[in-house]
Amino acid sequence: MKFKNLLLSWKYPSILLLGIGISNFGAWVYFIALNLIVLDLTNSALAVAGLYIVKPIAALFTNVWAGSVIDRINKRNLMVALDLFRAVFIALLPLTSSIWVIYSVVFVINMAGAMFGTTSRSYITKLIPIEQRKRFNSLRSLIDSGAFLVGPAIAGILFLIGTPILAIYINAVALFLSGIITLFMPNLEKDRSLEQSDSSLSWKIIKQDWAIVLNFSRQYSYIMFMHFLFSCMMVMATAIDSQEAAFAKAVLFLTDTDYGFLVSIAGAGIIVGALVNTMIVSKIQISFLIGLGSLFVSVGYIIYSFSSSFSIAALGFFIIAFSLAFANTGYQTFYQNNIPVEIMGRVGSVFGLLEACLIIITTTIVGVSAQFISIQFVVITGSIIMFALTILLFILSMKPSKSRYYSVKSVEAKDL
Structure with missing residues (x-):
């Protein structure tokens, strides 16, 4: 039964x-x-x-x-x-x-x-x-890895x-x-039908909705700051990854075959991390998933950025890929548990807009800097910035006074 x-x-x-x-x-x-x-x-x-x-x-x-x-x-x-x-x-x-x-x-x-x-x-x-x-998000991470x-x-x-x-x-x-x-x-x-809405969409409605998101962000500043820090980590990862091929060729002097093998190692790290995550996720607290997982992602980038050989770069790639499954599962679960579903679309869109702006700006800065300064210097600098962000993310996620945000209780719309 x-x-x-x-x-x-x-x-x-x-x-x-x-x-x-x-x-x-x-x-x-x-x-x-x-x-x-x-x-x-x-x-x-x-x-x-x-x-x-x-x-x-x-x-x-x-x-x-x-x-x-x-x-x-x-x-x-x-x-x-x-x-x-x-x-x-x-x-x-x-x-x-x-x-x-x-x-x-x-x-x-x-x-x-x-x-x-x-x-x-x-x-x-x-x-x-x-x-x-937690279990669903870990399985989804496994499917994403398989894809x-x-x-x-x-x-x-x-x-x-x-x-x-x-x-x-x-x-x-x-x-x-x-x-x-x-x-x-x-x-x-x-x-609710596909066409049905509470009111017609207008600029006035959009401004009111943005005000709701801002009010929620002020009322639950810890939740939104954690969300912002994780987003910043992913923005830095995107910017650094944009120089991945150039770094492999210009700094590590890898052939196309070697670079392909390096990417394959990252793929192996993703699938191994997702499998381990699926097996043990029920025993790990959400705070450890998001805090420690994110910290090890940045450690992987630090190792990769300072690497001077294929083997060290491969170690960094594996750690990044392995840790991402844990960090993403923790982040998704934290987000689902703490953002009221009634305003989740608006919160996701507003902060998604901010993240898109940061991706465009950061990737452009990294690309231009790599062109005129040094690829390795830019990648190292980006990795150090990410490491600092994830240290803060880890410290904040481990604070005993914030443990209620990682319990099995969602923020309800009536709490707003």
Whole structure:
């Protein structure tokens, strides 16, 4: 009977994880294929780099207003609509040979993707009971890790038997399947249709919603400061990673084969970390997951930045990848438990906007500095800044006076 109840309690989380998994595997196939299509079309590395800038810019345009929409409408139906919307637009990509049309379509796809991420987080928080969230987030981390490893491999196989265009269509089908699977999930907001909202969206409503987020941030400054610190860590990681290939070639003097092997070691670290995390997550406090996990991510970057040989860099890569599973699980659980689901869309959008701005600014500064100063100096400086941020994150997460934020009790909307 106990086993039967366990199966029933994990029925819908399992379906949701299946949909997430299919979408993630397809996303990696699409990501690699699109890079190759743009490179073949333009023969320009700069044009490919432009694809990386489109995503945060799309987030800037979306997050100003998206949270106001997400918190007011049926989230399951919105997730289905966004999956199908992205599937259609991805299927349109191979039909054009204009780089500017491709950028425009990718921009729209990334806008929908930014909105989907915030929507799914709110829906997951509503669906998953608080006592299951750590386990769910650890399993999701495992699926993400599997997609990171298997996705590129699937893309390679597809390129052998077909073309990058075939891979693009495969991802469109994957998103379509993800949307269909989501239809089988519980409709937690039956009283809200996709079109229905409490009031029409206007600039006045958006300003009111931003004021709600600011008031919540002031009232729960510890929660939002922890969220901000973790976001800053990920911003620094993104900026440092943008110099990864150049660092491997110019500082470590690695061949293309060696660099590929280095990336494979990171992949192994991700899957090992995710597996260990899944097995022991129930025994580890959320505060240790987010605090210690983040600290070891930055330790990995410190080792990598000061490395002068392949073996030391490989050790740094493995530690980074291994620790990310723990840090992400802790962060997601902390966020779900402490941000009221009624305003989660608005909070996620406002801080997502800030994070997108920081990514654009920091990545630009790192890129320009690496060009005119020294790649290793820039990577070391970035890693030290990240290390300082995670020391503060670790200290704050370990404070006994803040233990209530890591217990199995959510902040309720009535507490606002």
